[in-house]
Amino acid sequence: MNKLLAIREHLSAAPHRSFFLAGALQGVLTVLWWVFDLTGRYGIAGSMTHWSIAPTWAHAFLMVYGFFPFFIFGFLFTTYPNWMNGDKVKPREYVTTCALMATGVALFYVGVLTHKAIIIAGIELMLIGWSIAVYVLFRILLTTPAEDKRHARVTSIALLMGWLGVAAYLLWLVTENQVVLNFARHAGIWFFLLPIVLTVSHRMIPFFSSRVLANYEMVRPYWMLWLMLACIAAHGSLQWLELSTYLWIVDFPLAGCAIYLSYRWGFLRSFSVSLLAVLHFSFAWLGVSMLLYGVQSLTYMLSGNMILGLAPLHALGIGFFASMILAMASRVTIGHSGRPLELDRLTWVLFLGFQTTAVLRILADIVPTIAPMLYVAAGLVWLTCFGLWAAKYAPVYWRQRVDGKPG
Template sequence: MLNKLWLNISSAPHRSLFLAGALQGIFTLTWWVYDLAGRYALLGSFSVWSIAPTWSHAFLMIYCFFPFFIFGFLFTTYPNWLNGKKISKNVYMTTCLLMVVGVALFYTGLIHGQWLSILGVTAILGGFISAFRALQLVLIQAKGQDRRHAIVTSTALLMGCLGIAAYLLWLLTEAQLLLDFSRHAGIWFFLMPILLAVSHRMIPFFSSRVLDNYVIVRPYWILWIMLACTVAHGLLQLMQLLQYLWLSDFLLALCALYLSIRWGLLRSFQVSLLAVLHIAFAWLSVSMLLFGLQSLVFMQTETETWILGMAPLHALAIGYFASMVLGMASRVTIGHSGRPLVLDRFTWQLFIGFQATTVIRVLPELIPAIGQFAPALYLIAGLIWLTCFTLWAIRYIPIYWRPRIDGKPG
């Protein structure tokens, strides 16, 4: 029985990695909600961790949650994009197991000692390097294929490796510069470029498959502009030049809005499986607009007046990153299990719950009148996200250890 389960889980890259990502999503959200409840004296008691919870939360989300889904997706799509050799079972299972062990050690270290977390980060870095090497090999061997999206994602994965290495060195040295690089690089040099490249390639493609008389609009010049804005934002943050972020952020917001319109945001509601991707992408323009407005305040006041707090970041991380991951993971899971490409009503409702999480999380910082209720609203947002994601995991996890319903391999 166990042997059969293992064979099914390891029969395709997305199975083991999505399974681990689903479980990690539940664990990290449970830990964060527990910490918030204790911190704000709303439930339980304040906990002391070996690593500051803010920086633990950032690392767990950036490098220990999204990457499971990213690697599961890229291990599947790289050979298709580049007409290359499939990623071997040894590679994707090694990546998955190293990251799973690393995450488990990281959590254990938060309670029992930072040295265990250091070992965990080292194992996670090993998983990243394993994945990067395998995907880079497919890219290098590709002949006569359009490699532009793959080059972007491979470069971003390299930055992800550097971000984890910086976090590891921060744990060893406590040098603030290393922590700053790790968190900013993780968002602006790692996650953003990958999500932008995948969105640019896949959203118009998926739209063309289901919408009548659909014309694919996928100019590369706008992708290069968006990537340049993303890198500029990250560099400006690292240099503490927050008053100039609006120069890149407003341009990125404008580009994202243009693509949302041209890709058919409103038309996408005809097909819920497509609409989830378009809605997620729409959050990109909203979040960058908020980042730009925050930057203008810095410029006008010449002080770091965070009138919008963490609202721009959470609009990006929950609205765009998390929603896009949920949409893509759902699509890959449904399609690669032999099921019809249709999003059921239950998953659609869970996706709407994700959107509610984003709104509830950012509202206290956008509307001062309800700012006094911020701790409770933060906790509510976390509970909604945890509930929706747990229900999503319960719905989809069994698919990963069962064979395809059409009898095909994979």
């Protein structure tokens, strides 16, 4: 009993602990379920299983709204008070949020196996938890005297868009209206995830780089951030309106800005410090993914062919989003557990191995003749690398800091 109480106390000692633990578990469970579905669907192992909703849309929701948000909320609950010199988030607020969202995700799985009504109940719980998070973070944003709130304003608006995306998915489950489903799909990527991950990268990567690289010039052009966010909003709107012919107009400038920032932030220099290199490596995927989007859109306009399929989406979702989650979560976990800010060899190898997931999933769309095998291979590599990462870091969240300090 005392041990259980100690675990509960440690899990609630800082916002990132419970959220990162839930995210680590979900990063394994959602892909494990997806690989199980794929192997049955393509007759690789077992037979096709019948789910209460289309597995493609279940997979999309679980990845976009049921995996990444745990890490995002854990990070923002920690950084908002630091960014703006505000009051710390209260334990009851972040523990309640995490518990509601984790319970909601658990019900989602149960509902996929049994009945859509249980999925609806799960998403309602997730929305309640998300609402608490939005309230708490907006309270910090609006009540602190900090002069520079630019990054926080962007991430706060993106969190609202994420809430709307979850609500739209819920509405689709109730009404089966395809328009709201399309909004939920595109809002999750373009109005929620990408603005947040880009904005956090814009704030943190130059800062972290300046702390460890000698004679480092910290470049953080806000005009470029606003331009990139405008391109992102335009891309999401065009996709939602099914105007893919014109995406290249905003995708190529977005790719150019991302590649420029990678260069100015010191991509090559970062490899002298592995804990920094994982952040730069992850960010480089943004430029790659937007180039792929631009090439696909321009080709579609000229020939009517979508030559790359979902390759650009997975370069963005796995290459940029998931890699950045691994990189940022590793750094936060190491730093906030009282350990030296150094990336050990295993984590570095797991991160590099995880990049294979993105490459395999991209190849699946480029080489469709062997796509099913590549789908499953990508999932298995994800499970191996992310699973080992979770096994290594999950115990940190329910244990005391090694330096004995609170938090």
